[in-house]
Amino acid sequence: MIRISLDLMGGDFGPQVVIPGAAKALDRHPDISFVFYGLKEQCDPFLAKFPKLKEKSVFHDCELAVSMEEKPSQALRRGRYVSTMWRSIEAVKTGDADVAVSAGNTGALMAMAKFCLRTMANIERPAIAAIWPTLKGESIVLDVGATIGADAQQLMDFALMGGAMARALFEIERPTIGLLNVGVEEVKGQEEVKEAGRLLREANIDSLEYSGFVEGNDLGKGTVDVVVTEGFSGNIALKTAEGTAKQIAEYLRAAMSRTLLARIGYLFAKSAFDMLREKLDPSKVNGGVFLGLNGIVIKSHGGANAEGIAAAIEVGYDMAKNGLNQKIENDLKKYHAKRLPPIGPEAA
Amino acid sequence: MIRISLDLMGGDFGPQVVIPGAAKALDRHPDISFVFYGLKEQCDPFLAKFPKLKEKSVFHDCELAVSMEEKPSQALRRGRYVSTMWRSIEAVKTGDADVAVSAGNTGALMAMAKFCLRTMANIERPAIAAIWPTLKGESIVLDVGATIGADAQQLMDFALMGGAMARALFEIERPTIGLLNVGVEEVKGQEEVKEAGRLLREANIDSLEYSGFVEGNDLGKGTVDVVVTEGFSGNIALKTAEGTAKQIAEYLRAAMSRTLLARIGYLFAKSAFDMLREKLDPSKVNGGVFLGLNGIVIKSHGGANAEGIAAAIEVGYDMAKNGLNQKIENDLKKYHAKRLPPIGPEAA
CATH class of the missing domain: 3.40.718.10 (Isopropylmalate Dehydrogenase)
Structure with missing residues (x-):
C-alpha cells in the first residue's frame, strides 16, 4: 500500500x-x-x-x-x-x-x-525536478526553479539526486547525465558549470554516467537521461518549451480550420491528431519532484x-x-x- | 542602394x-x-x-x-x-x-x-539579438549568447539596444520591453534582474515602455516586443524553443504517416500543412544581429x-x-x- x-x-x-x-x-x-x-x-x-x-x-x-x-x-x-x-x-x-x-x-x-x-x-539546497517528454521517451531536468545560481558542488548534488530519480523512475542502472550549457566555446562566465563538469568527471560515480555538456536543443531530443542546471535557466527552459508547444498547437489549430479541404483532412486524420494531442498534452506529464x-x-x-x-x-x-x-x-x-x-x- | x-x-x-x-x-x-x-x-x-x-x-x-x-x-x-x-x-x-x-x-x-x-x-559588451516568431508576429530577444552573466547596467544597455532594433524592424514608436525572469516570488539570487527592473522603471525612457518581468512562456505568446536577458539563459531559451519545435514536427510527421486514413487526411490538408511548415521553418526567421x-x-x-x-x-x-x-x-x-x-x- x-x-x-x-x-x-x-x-x-x-x-x-x-x-x-x-x-x-x-x-x-x-x-x-x-x-x-x-x-x-x-x-x-x-x-x-x-x-x-x-x-x-x-x-x-x-x-x-x-x-x-x-x-x-x-x-x-x-x-x-x-x-x-x-x-x-x-x-x-x-x-x-x-x-x-x-x-x-x-x-x-x-x-x-x-x-x-x-x-x-x-x-545544502533542494531542487525541483521535472519529467521532460523527449523523442526517445522521457528525461529528468533539474533544477527548474528552486535554487537560483547554484555553485559547482550544488550542481554535483543535483546530478546525484537526478541520477537516483532516473533509476527510480526509468528503471535503468546507470543513467546518463548532461550539464546544460551554451554551445559557444571559450565563453566567459558560468565557471560553476565547467567546474561541475570537472567534479563529475573526476568523481567517476558508479550510479551514473557523465556525458558532458548538452545544449537547449538536446532537451527535446532526449540526448541524456538527466539534464542538470541551476534553477534560473532550468525554469526558463521549462517554460519556454511549454510556451513553444502551445504556440505550435495554436498554429496547427489555425491551419486545420482555415479551409474546407483542411477540415476534411482533419476528419480523416483525426486519430492521428488525437495521438499528437496526447503527446503535446502537458497534463500527461505533470508532477515536479522536490529533491x-x-x-x-x-x-x-x-x-x-x-x-x-x-x-x-x-x-x-x-x-x-x-x-x-x-x-x-x-x-x-x-x-x-x-x-x-x-x-x-x-x-x- | x-x-x-x-x-x-x-x-x-x-x-x-x-x-x-x-x-x-x-x-x-x-x-x-x-x-x-x-x-x-x-x-x-x-x-x-x-x-x-x-x-x-x-x-x-x-x-x-x-x-x-x-x-x-x-x-x-x-x-x-x-x-x-x-x-x-x-x-x-x-x-x-x-x-x-x-x-x-x-x-x-x-x-x-x-x-x-x-x-x-x-x-561595455555586445549582444546577439534574435528575431523570435510569436503568436502575435515577431519579438526581439537579446542576448542569446554573446555575454554570459550580464549585470544590471548591461541589461539596461541591452534594453536600449533592443528597443532601437524593434523601432527599426517593426516600425513602432515605443516598443514594450520585458525582463526575462522566473515566476516564483521572493526567490534568492538574480539580483541583477531586479536591479535592472528598477533602473528601467526609474529611467523612464521616451523610446521604450518597460512592461516588467516576463517568463519563458511569454516568449512564444509575444507578450512584449523586446525580451531582455543575459546570454546564458537567452541561449538556452532559444535552443530549447528550436528543439521543441523540431520535436513536435517529428511527432506530427510520425502521427501523419502512421495510418492510411491519416495519410489521406494529410493529402486533403496539404496546403494547411504547408502553411504550418512555413510557420515552423527556422530558415524563415534567420539572422542574429550583433548589437x-x-x-x-x-x-x-x-x-x-x-x-x-x-x-x-x-x-x-x-x-x-x-x-x-x-x-x-x-x-x-x-x-x-x-x-x-x-x-x-x-x-x-
Whole structure:
C-alpha cells in the first residue's frame, strides 16, 4: 500500500479538480490509500461523488488554505501548522504518508517543505525536478526553479539526486547525465558549470554516467537521461518549451480550420491528431519532484485538470514505490564517503 | 542602394548555399549591391550560375576561410586581416559596406567583429539579438549568447539596444520591453534582474515602455516586443524553443504517416500543412544581429539553406535601411545625458 497525502485545496480549481484526479489515480492503482487535507464544506460535495475514493481515504478538516497568490513568507506565517498545504507535508514527516502531493503555489510549497522536512544530510539546497517528454521517451531536468545560481558542488548534488530519480523512475542502472550549457566555446562566465563538469568527471560515480555538456536543443531530443542546471535557466527552459508547444498547437489549430479541404483532412486524420494531442498534452506529464528533503513532495501544475492531478499523484506513487529517497541517501553517502577521508583515530 | 558584404565561405555548406541565398535576396530587393569575400576557385562555379548577381557584386578573393570548428582565439590568430570572415566585417569598418553577413562560426564571428569594429561608446559588451516568431508576429530577444552573466547596467544597455532594433524592424514608436525572469516570488539570487527592473522603471525612457518581468512562456505568446536577458539563459531559451519545435514536427510527421486514413487526411490538408511548415521553418526567421558594435554584423545559422541565408541578408538589409546603429547611438546618448549630470564649470 502506498500512502499519499493530498492537499485538496491546491491549484487554480481546488477540490473540484483535485478530488476527481485522485479518483482517476486510484482507479489505475488500487494499492493507493489517501490522506486528504481540505476545508470540509468545500470538499464534501465532490467527495460524495466518489464513494470508492471516500472509502480508501481519511479526511482531515483544516483551518485554512494557502492561496495561489500568497508570497512564500506570508504563506508560511499564516499557514504553518494549520493549512491544508502544511498538514499534507507534515503527514510525510510524521510517517502518516509516503509522499505528499499539492497543486498549490510553488513558492509556498517549497518554503513549507523546506521548513517542515528540512534538507537531507550533505544537501545544502533542494531542487525541483521535472519529467521532460523527449523523442526517445522521457528525461529528468533539474533544477527548474528552486535554487537560483547554484555553485559547482550544488550542481554535483543535483546530478546525484537526478541520477537516483532516473533509476527510480526509468528503471535503468546507470543513467546518463548532461550539464546544460551554451554551445559557444571559450565563453566567459558560468565557471560553476565547467567546474561541475570537472567534479563529475573526476568523481567517476558508479550510479551514473557523465556525458558532458548538452545544449537547449538536446532537451527535446532526449540526448541524456538527466539534464542538470541551476534553477534560473532550468525554469526558463521549462517554460519556454511549454510556451513553444502551445504556440505550435495554436498554429496547427489555425491551419486545420482555415479551409474546407483542411477540415476534411482533419476528419480523416483525426486519430492521428488525437495521438499528437496526447503527446503535446502537458497534463500527461505533470508532477515536479522536490529533491533533497527528508521526504518526497510532488508539485502539480496549478492549472492542471483532473488528468494532470492524477499524473502528479502517479509520479509520487512511482517515487515512493521505488524508494526514491532511500536511493538518494545511499548515493550521497557513497559519494561523500569516497570524497572525504575518514576522520578519527583510524585516520591518524 | 544598400551595400552588403557577404562571407561566401560561412556555414555548413559554404558558397554552394550562400551564393543562391544572395541571389534570392537580390531578386526580392533589387536595391542591394554585394561585396563578396570568398575563395575564388570554390566560388566561381556557383557565381557563374547567377549572372544577374554577378553583375550586382564585387568579388574579393581571400587567402583563407575560418572553419566551423575553430575556436574564436584560434580563428582570430589565423584569420585576422586575411580570412573571408574578417574581410567581410572590415568592409563595414572601412565604409565599403553598410552591413556584414556571415553564416560562419558564431564565436569566431563575434571575436572578429569585436576586435575589428570595437564596441560603441557607453557599451561595455555586445549582444546577439534574435528575431523570435510569436503568436502575435515577431519579438526581439537579446542576448542569446554573446555575454554570459550580464549585470544590471548591461541589461539596461541591452534594453536600449533592443528597443532601437524593434523601432527599426517593426516600425513602432515605443516598443514594450520585458525582463526575462522566473515566476516564483521572493526567490534568492538574480539580483541583477531586479536591479535592472528598477533602473528601467526609474529611467523612464521616451523610446521604450518597460512592461516588467516576463517568463519563458511569454516568449512564444509575444507578450512584449523586446525580451531582455543575459546570454546564458537567452541561449538556452532559444535552443530549447528550436528543439521543441523540431520535436513536435517529428511527432506530427510520425502521427501523419502512421495510418492510411491519416495519410489521406494529410493529402486533403496539404496546403494547411504547408502553411504550418512555413510557420515552423527556422530558415524563415534567420539572422542574429550583433548589437553594440560600431557597425552591423548579421549572423546566419550555420545550417541555413539558401532561403535561410536570404532571410539573414534581408534582416541586414532592413537594419541598414532603417539606420539601426544611428538609432542605437541616439538612444544611448539621450539616456546617458539624462543619467550623468553635466561636468565642468556650469555644474559647479
